[in-house]
Amino acid sequence: MNNILLLEDLPEIRAWIKALVLQVFPQAQISEAARVHDALGLVSAVKFDLALVDLGLPDGSGVDVVAALRESQPEVQSVVVTIHDDDEHLFPALQAGAFGYVLKEQPREHFIEQLSRISQGEPPLSPSIARRVIAYFAAQARPQANSMPRVQLTDRESEVLLRVAKGYTLPEIGVQLSLSRHTIADYVKQIYRKLNVSSRAEAALEAQRLGLFARSF
């Protein structure tokens, strides 16, 4: 993790996060931004390995930055850093390609642990997010939503999602399904990826429907 983007409008919090990130990745070069505009400028100029993105910003939503990163630098892990823990705020960011989220007000130890877990490929998944993901893919599977490159969850991924939605924690599910912690984490990662791929396909289709697709050629 060499280049890290940190988008956060509150200076104190940005400093606090920066300190914690440096604890996790002591070698990192951290590019700081307080606005969506600045962050987008950085995205087009610097190649990042990790991005920590706040959602509610003075000049817009961090979701746009997540989407821009996914577009131009697909390898970047975007992590949402937010005080919103509800699926209403988080789900659009996850659809745009965010790879997990960290709540800002957590004690530093928890914050560090979650951040390192995500960067190691173990994103968190709450029951409410899991329910949204289930509902999303169920809607995609309906015959009306045809002519779309269909992205489907595997049975195992669906199984994991269903158990998370029922309130089981990931370690518990690992025990129930006799799967290792890493395997479970892989499933969750795969779910996030598919959510993003499917959402992008849907967005492209929607754009085509509105004639934007044709105009872009």
Add this chain to the structure above:
Amino acid sequence: MPGARVSFPAGLRAWAGRMALWALGLWAGVAVAADAGPPARTVREALAVASDSPRFPADAAATVQALPDDWSLSRPDYEGSVWYRVTFDAPGAVDRETVLAVYVERVCTNLEVHLNGHHIFNGGRMDEPVARNCYYPQLVPLPAALLRAQGNQLDLKVRGHALEHVSSRQRAAGLSTLRIGPLAELAGTWRTQQFWNVTSAQLVGVTLLVLGVFMIGVGWFNRRASYLMYFGLLAIGWSALTARVWMSEWPVANGTAEFLVTIGFAPVVGLVVVFLLRYARVKRRPIDLLLLAQCVLLPVSLVLAGPAHLYTAITVWYWVLGIEVLVAMVAYLRITWRNQRSEFWVMGAILVLLGLLLVAELALSGGSGSVWRGHVLRYALPLLVLVVSFRLVQVFARALRAAEAGRSTLESRIQEATLVIERNFAQLAELRVEQVTEKERKRIAADLHDDLGAKLLTIVHTSESERISTLAREALEEMRLSVRGLTGKPMRVADALADWRAETVSRLGQAGIEADWNGPTEEIDQLMSARGYVQTTRILREAVSNIIKHSGASHCKVRCTIGPHEVGLVVQDNGRGIPLELDGRLDRGHGMSSMKHRAKQMNGQCLVESGPGYGTVIRLTLPL
């Protein structure tokens, strides 16, 4: 004696005749007239002299003329009077109980009767304008005082017009056979004949007039059924034409009267054609104009032809008019066959019958039929008009009913539509209120997050004091829950349980406490309010915090039960319990009172059982 014998059957016949009148359509007159009893004598020949003299010209050379005498055959082109003389014996004349009479079934145009030189009767004016009695049967009582037992002389002066001077063979001059017999017997025959010849025509005329006025009224108020108006005019026109039958005293001479009757046919036929076309929903202006032109052309042509050639001219016109009607009927039937198959059969039957009668009528007026049998047509045609008009009324009534049904259907549809619109409007209004409320809630939530949240967060991460930092973090969580209670929609109880389980198990696990969550396994479809969810979350979170911070427990059991109207949570740990304060209450520092307060706010209950060394049991019951 013979008189008594005679009068009985005569009365019977009169009664039978009257019965027949009631049973319209029975040709009762024929049945009664057919068997004249022995007392009545039919006269089949007479001495005839063509003369205008006021008395039978005894000096002139009389010829024997067979009766009936049709002038168009016996003396064509003769205009004026002819005297007929019949000699008869009246042996019963001495018997004063029997009154004799002479019955003339048809005399055209008028007659005057003399008995033994005495002028005893005339049927109206004998000079122009001559009374037009062609359709009236005549019954002349013979005064007993003037009768002799033998050799009575009955002189009839008949005034008539040549066929060429009239427009119908029925009004050409002529005299039928005579019958001489008891008045009572002949009166029955006369009444019957009078009814069928004249009264029926008057009845038809009045009926058509009433019908016509009715139809015009209906057509006037329903312009879409304009054919009803044409039919009404047609009926009235026809009614006017019946005057030629029953009206005997005309203020004008024969030539003018015949002219007036004749020109009436053009508009009536025109109306027939227009009616048929309109009834078939066809409107052609050129045809209308042609028919109108015909109404002018017919009189002009008659004037040009002159009164001496009236019959020839009008016969041509009858054929033209008849063919027009036939063509119109065929056109009507063809259109109806294509458009309204059901109507075709009814009107088709009527019109075919009408067509046949028309052909018969034309053939008759052309001369190839008997004058004496022409009556059938006169009744059949108006009867058919009546049938057509009843059919029209029926069709119209049906259309009216259909329109009424259509109107009520429309009305109910409008009512339904109105209801839907009202409902939609109410829903929209509700939705709008909801949208505004939702928007306002979101704004407040965003403000809270952005301002209060950011400040609390800054305190969390900048405070030197761990206690302040914790308090700020707790405040932040509180704020988030409050916002959620503010903006959230009702959620499924199953989802709420999942959230609580995930949080509780995860937190206890991080604190190294073994968690044992025991929840309902069956599907739960109940909903709970966002507020209820938030408050329960707070209470549960507080309880778990207490266990983590204060109890020193190694094991925690949570049992959830969902009833039809409440949710129950029992949180039990194996820790050291909560120490009692001096006043016997549980330690306030453990947040027990706030938990209880919150439960109370939700109309629920929060019971805490604890004792030093026995662990703590928190029983929470909240209504759904």
